[in-house]
């Protein structure tokens with residue numbers, strides 16, 4: 001197995017933002033970046049932890065109600081939670097991958113005033129796949145380490161995490177209506193400030209699709225019940241997609257080109 005020594009040294013201390021709609025694989029890409037030494041900062045996980053630690057407070061109840069409906073938690077709650085996390089010594093020493101924040105223009109401006117990002121990775125996934133991936137693919141995750149699975153990328157033993165042997169469960173907010181809500185919000189509030197980041201010259205696109213003329217090893221292709229899975233892109237083209245291993249390979253290649 002490759003140890004990616006040069007890449008790990010090059011990305012130490014870097015500040016990377018993952019940008020993409022719900023279901024685009026931010027959680028899994030975060031774990032690929034964690035494997036290179038970065039700290040994973042997920043606003044969703046930070047909020048869930050803060051709620052669990054302060055269950056009886058009004059603030060926690062308010063946040064929890066928004067999350068259950070798939071709506072954005074108000075800025076006055078989420079911004080301090082995330083900024084406190086980013087202030088931790090390990091974040092600026094090791095570098096971090098930020099996942100799920102910012103989601104609004106206001107959050108983006110506040111982040112910009114605090115932090116100079118080194119790279120924004122835009123996870124480009126066909127719109128058609130987003131709901132299919134989560135619902136039909138039966139998205140689930142490890143309750144211990146957060147590793148993500150689905151019927152496209154199942155664990156070796158159902159119910160048990162390949163990485164830490166933790167229990168695999170489904171997310172309570174992964175329901176079609178909630179996901180549709182999260183997607184609508186993404187299009188309206190989040191996608192709209194991507195151009196602000198693009199003008200800084202730090203945005204790179206990480207596509208999940210494999211064009212028909214692209215040569216690729218079979219082990220990197222997304223499959224469902226052992227059959228190669230095809231998806232229709234927003235432009236009506238039928239294409240194949242990368243699986244977890246394929247995306248990790250593509251991500252590390254992009255990082256090497258950018259940082260080495």
Ligand code: AMP
Pocket residue numbers: 022043044045047066067068070071072073074078099100101102103104107182
């Ligand atoms: P995630 O785990 O990133 O999908 O987030 C789960 C839920 O947490 C979202 O549906 C929102 O309710 C809330 N949330 C996470 N990040 C943010 C954010 N940056 N702004 C507002 N709400 C957020």
